[in-house]
Amino acid sequence: QVQLVESGGGLVQAGGSLRLSCAASGRTFSRYAMAWFRQASGKEREFVGAITWSGGSTYYTDSVKGRFTISRDNAKNTVYLQMNSLKPEDTAVYYCAARSGGNYYSVDYEYHYWGQGTQVTVSS
Numbered sequence: 228q229v230q231l232v233e234s235g236g237g238l239v240q241a242g243g244s245l246r247l248s249c250a251a252s253g254r255t256f257s258r259y260a261m262a263w264f265r266q267a268s269g270k271e272r273e274f275v276g277a278i279t280w281s282g283g284s285t286y287y288t289d290s291v292k293g294r295f296t297i298s299r300d301n302a303k304n305t306v307y308l309q310m311n312s313l314k315p316e317d318t319a320v321y322y323c324a325a326r327s328g329g330n331y332y333s334v335d336y337e338y339h340y341w342g343q344g345t346q347v348t349v350s351s
Contacts, residue, residue, distance in 0.1 A: 229253045229325050229340040236321060236345030239313055243349070247308040249323030249342055257281075257301040260331040262338060263308045265319035265347075275321070277331035278306065286331060291317075313349045320344040 235247040249261070262277035276287040278297045285297050294313075299306040306323060324338035332338070 229256070229259065231323050231325060231340055231342035233321065233323050233342040233345040236347045238348045238350065241313060241315055241349055241351050243313050244309070244311045245313065245347060247310070247321055247323075247345060247347070249306045249308075251304045251306070251325065253304070256304040256325075258329070259325040259327055259340075260329055261297075261299060261306040262324045262326075262331060262333075263297060263306075263321060264324060264335055265317075265321045266344075267316075267319040270319075272322070272335055274333040274335070275308070277333065279331055280329040284331075286333070288333070310347070313347075315349045315351045318347060318349050320346050 230252040232250045263275040264272050266272040276297045278285045282299045296309040322344045323342045325340040326338045
């Protein structure tokens with residue numbers, strides 16, 4: 228069982244930056260691929276990016292490539308989402324998710340554990 232807790236959300240002006248953190252419980256965090264999803268009001272949840280268990284590979288949706296970076300610190304059981312050059316369309320609740328096994332996927336049904344989400348609001 229893995230429990231995930233996100234933090235770091237908030238209100239930021241367009242062009243600004245935020246770093247989200249996702250702290251995981253459990254001793255086997257390093258065996259999980261991790262991902263970030265987001266859900267804007269009135270819209271479906273969408274994939275943002277993912278990272279393999281080792282941190283050796285990352286994958287991003289096109290709309291955030293070059294602006295967002297996912298990293299992880301397995302010693303701290305934490306995964307991060309650094310968000311730069313934020314745009315109003317990035318406004319959403321951001322969720323981290325975990326799946327056992329090393330591979331990552333861009334679909335939410337592949338992930339077994341979810342955090343409660345953290346709100347990110349980007350003002351224009």
